Amino acid sequence: VLLAVVDPGVGGRRRAVAVEADGRFYIGPDNGLFELVCRRAKSVRGWDIVWRPESLSPSFHGRDLFAPVAARFALGGPDMTMLRATEITRFCEWPDDLPEIVYVDHYGNAMTGLRATALPVGVRLAVAGRVVERARTFSDVRPGSAMWYENANGLAEIAVNAGRADVAFGLTVGSPVAILA
């Protein structure tokens, strides 16, 4: 049972949903947060969450709505009295991979939205006008040198061994990344 919340429309018209994808349950807003989960799953079922707590803050459904549902599911299995079958909203036009920096971590490593396994062998990445070669791990390049590597989540990530890629390249969330064959 996974509870996930990225929810700028909290308290508005977007629906609250549960998704079963390949045997896992996802609880959260129906705003596309589960799109890639659904797209890559073999089997998908969806439900509206019809249960409501006694007190529901319009700005914190993570606490008041999603968490109690996820807790109930985690403890006793899915409680169908809380749900009503529905079709999850799909966002088929969204890309499978996003050629941008999607996250900068505490150390300045810049994660892209590109799956490393979806990139051809020998590919280089270009960010901020510079070209970065692939490496296997940080210590494969000299301290201070940049590389991209398949990070522990399977995504291509720009990094500097013993340094900060965000500072070295001026990267931030949304910076474009180009794939050089």
Added chain:
Amino acid sequence: VLLAVVDPGVGGRRRAVAVEADGRFYIGPDNGLFELVCRRAKSVRGWDIVWRPESLSPSFHGRDLFAPVAARFALGGPDMTMLRATEITRFCEWPDDLPEIVYVDHYGNAMTGLRATALPVGVRLAVAGRVVERARTFSDVRPGSAMWYENANGLAEIAVNAGRADVAFGLTVGSPVAILA
């Protein structure tokens, strides 16, 4: 059992106390941290914590003193051998509501010390020379627009839908907030 520590006087003359307010136990410094809890409770009892650990850092009573007491209480109920009845120091001159920004969260939302339920209907708030209308939740205003709303803790909070209120208004902890009838 709640352990709370905001404790600039740690290791100094302020007492270490336990408070029972409406059936809940609070463990921490006797510096006013529990003033509003006591003020709003129907029944209040207080104790000095007379128990001392073998080793007590003068700068970290949260770890060395309060945590063991709270853990003991949480596991086996209040242990009166650790306590001696006392009157908690009261701070009656402190206001019930504080017309200031008291916290800025990770997303730039600026929480005030004003209870939303204590504000008349239709009230607007003024911060940094600008006037903000009330909304129910973020998505009730256009992206980039500001509003104030009753946050999930019951306090009035200044926010910008899909933006940062702290940056938009130049707000920081201590910025004054005015109530416009």
Added chain:
Amino acid sequence: VLLAVVDPGVGGRRRAVAVEADGRFYIGPDNGLFELVCRRAKSVRGWDIVWRPESLSPSFHGRDLFAPVAARFALGGPDMTMLRATEITRFCEWPDDLPEIVYVDHYGNAMTGLRATALPVGVRLAVAGRVVERARTFSDVRPGSAMWYENANGLAEIAVNAGRADVAFGLTVGSPVAILA
């Protein structure tokens, strides 16, 4: 069982080790992270971790290698089938104490690498061209005044009562600290 990871060489040639020092187990990289633990222990034994998971990210041994070993040890005691006896790499030239700022905390307190108990009574510390006297705890000096004190980990720490030592002195990790007899 302690899992510790500061591991710039992750996925490279450094070994993965387990150390038993005075009855405690430490799991992590063989890069000196356990040097001071070994140096101060009465008895030390070392092992290479020879177990490998099915899938091992070259950049996240904390998750894929060290955590499963530590979890196994924590649940059922050390599993010698995962280990092979070895000598841990020692770094005997490293100092016992480091006269530098080694950490700046959330509040701007600047921790040195000097054990307070290793400093003579009455010692003053000099940082950034200024001299700081010892105090027992924050509230022993006036708000806004600086002092050094034995922090809750036993290290000398530069602090300003109700202020930020990092800002007041321009301190950052690596700033030198001098001991004035």
